[in-house]
Amino acid sequence: MPDRFDTDVTTTCGYCGVGCRLEAHARDGRIVSISPALDGPANRGHTCLKGRFAHQFTRSRERLTAPLIREGGGFRPATWEEAITRIASEFGRIKAQHGPDAIAGLASSRATNEDCYAMQRLMRAAIGTNNIDNCSRVCHSPTSFAMRRAFGLSGATGGFSDIDFADAAIVIGANATEGHPVAGARIKQAALRGMKLVTVDPRRIELADYGALHLSPRPGTNAAVMLGLANVIARDGFVDGDYLAERTEGFEAVEELIALYPPDVVEGISGIPARDLEAAAHIYAEADDASLVWGLGVTEHRYGSEVVQLICNLALMTGKVGRPGSALLPLRGQNNVQGSSDMGALPDTYTQYRSVADEEVARAFEVRWGVPLSRENGLKIPEMFDAAVGGELKAMYIFGEDVAQTDPDTKHVVHALKSLEFLVCQDIFETETTKYADVILPASSFLEKTGTFTNAERRIQLVRPAIEPPGAARTDFDIITTLSRALGHDMGFETPEDAMREIADLTPHFAGVTYERIGRRGLQWPVAQDGTDSPILYGERFHLPGGRGRFAALPYKEPGDAADEEFPLILVTGRRLQHYNAGTMTRRTANLQLLDSDWLEIHPDDARRLGVADGAPVKVRSRVGHIQIEARLTERIEPGHVFTAFHFPEIRTNLLVGASADVNTSCPEYKVIAVAVQPVADRAGVPTLTAAAG
């Protein structure tokens, strides 16, 4: 092959929020291999099997390579001109007939900051609505809400290197060795070196095998566990009085509340033995530096945002925040879910979480964009679906999100998508969601575009193309800016870097961000005008009026769903190492040979009682739907609970998930679903899809 076809670029992984830096090697327009960047700040020469090997999807024959327009019962290929004209005229018609708020958009947390910034600008400036949201809604929106309340900013207080400095850590509802494998390995190594690790998870996750202590709560009882830990910390004299006085406010109410949660009471609620809870509190409180790490086992609950506030309480009581080793690290999920939210792809905020109702901020954007902007909050994702079913929402533009597979209550989502007059999907593959589209736009994966991702440490890192998009596919940035022009709003961006210049101009915390300064090390926001970034937040003051951290006195409340006679088991859903969310990418790589389906984890005692054999098909029923799936027996799960993932459309796990959601942010309660499990008598006679569709 001639040399000019060879490309080597350093880029950033497009799967999870760890943000591993990768060396991508391409030849003749195809990725031939990917290796870890030795100087990647988050990965330091490591990757997991997704970042390193799961790239074959880029040249899958199933990639979308031309715009598709619905015709008759199917789709036909179209030119870009036709597709863009069609979308502009339909959006124009709907806006004229029903107003701009009859249209809504979703930005992709898999795509770059620049893509997401352009997407929210398109919705706000070209369409004229704040109906824009992103996947954070169903993921860590409770974390964002709670950390803004407690500390001021929506992001981890430190970074992954805090794990190396910590003497102890509590990992709550995060299965890091599968969901964030490179961070998980770092936690494992720290534990092997002597960091005292406590895991809190209803399943005995792999990290539990490396820890000093594993606590196994009943799903949905985290609040009681956090209040119980605070009770022991106060009872045994570990409250840092100086820190409380100088840096915080609101402890009095918390002191009263936590008195109601002594370990024996918490044992009754959560099932965690009182002495284990006491031991965990001591491990955290006695450590010089200790970090708190959490995931969806905290957020995807009815009171997820309240539990995050209770986690923040622990750090405020003990003064364990704002220095190396004492960090609060929410393990943000998708590669750029931190960034898509930072960019204002949310219905209530512009960049840097500034309210759309803030006159000064809204004016600054109006001046820059040259159009009047709405001061009204837009719809959140679940509200969009309700409005579609209700007939008020007429069109959606869904960019890089497979809502028909991954959002809760699949039947309702499909009903909503079918109710729309006009649906545009922009993806790299046909998905469960594109089935309902009127126009499908073929876009580019992370290996085919330029821009930046922001990882779970608030670190902005560069993304560089190693290959061209296939066929007529275009970059997301190109598509969104072209469509905006067709709608009469020219953003004036030639390249994603132009968009970053605008972001920096309009966003104080991005003031000093340039591609040149990001370089190979990245920048952790806030980034001052002179380029100084912020690896650790809150060393001196919290980012709230008055500068003090805020306690929250929030009692434990029962989860939204509960087991009863008809639905006696609690289903928890989550992830597997080998596959990624909707699975559109990993199912088109050799990872499929490692794992080719979802399965149901069930405790042998429950299995025996129900007559379920290892490897046998079972029917799982919830209050809203049912599926068929293979059962596997494991003692890593407690009796009374079952677990599965949601990576395979053949299974359609989310047919089982109901409408219950976090009270403050509408993040779905994916982690507590009352179900009944029964063996399927005749394996051949009941095909999975028929069972699932009903």
Ligand SMILES: Nc1nc2c(c(=O)[nH]1)N[C@H]1C(S)=C(S)[C@@H](COP(=O)(O)OP(=O)(O)OC[C@H]3O[C@@H](n4cnc5c(=O)[nH]c(N)nc54)[C@H](O)[C@@H]3O)O[C@H]1N2
């Ligand atoms: N391999 C892989 N990696 C991924 C993804 C993927 O799909 N596959 N997805 C990415 C995304 S989008 C995200 S958000 C992250 C998510 O990463 P994680 O936050 O680790 O996600 P989950 O596996 O869904 O849930 C974590 C754990 O919460 C536990 N849990 C459930 N209920 C409770 C509870 O009430 N209390 C406690 N303490 N724990 C509970 C579950 O048993 C589970 O082990 O992973 C990212 N990385």
Ligand SMILES: Nc1nc2c(c(=O)[nH]1)N[C@H]1C(S)=C(S)[C@@H](COP(=O)(O)OP(=O)(O)OC[C@H]3O[C@@H](n4cnc5c(=O)[nH]c(N)nc54)[C@H](O)[C@@H]3O)O[C@H]1N2
């Ligand atoms: N039962 C259950 N359901 C869950 C969860 C759970 O724990 N349990 N977790 C929830 C969570 S935390 C999340 S984040 C969601 C994730 O749900 P989704 O966001 O729907 O899933 P993803 O697979 O991350 O990607 C979405 C789509 O983006 C496309 N895509 C990838 N890269 C690009 C790109 O660069 N450009 C474009 N245009 N498209 C791209 C993919 O092909 C895919 O169709 O799932 C949620 N669903």
Ligand code: SF4
């Ligand atoms: S740990 Fe996350 S960012 Fe790193 S290679 Fe794996 S999927 Fe990519």
Ligand SMILES: [Mo]
């Ligand atoms: Mo997520």
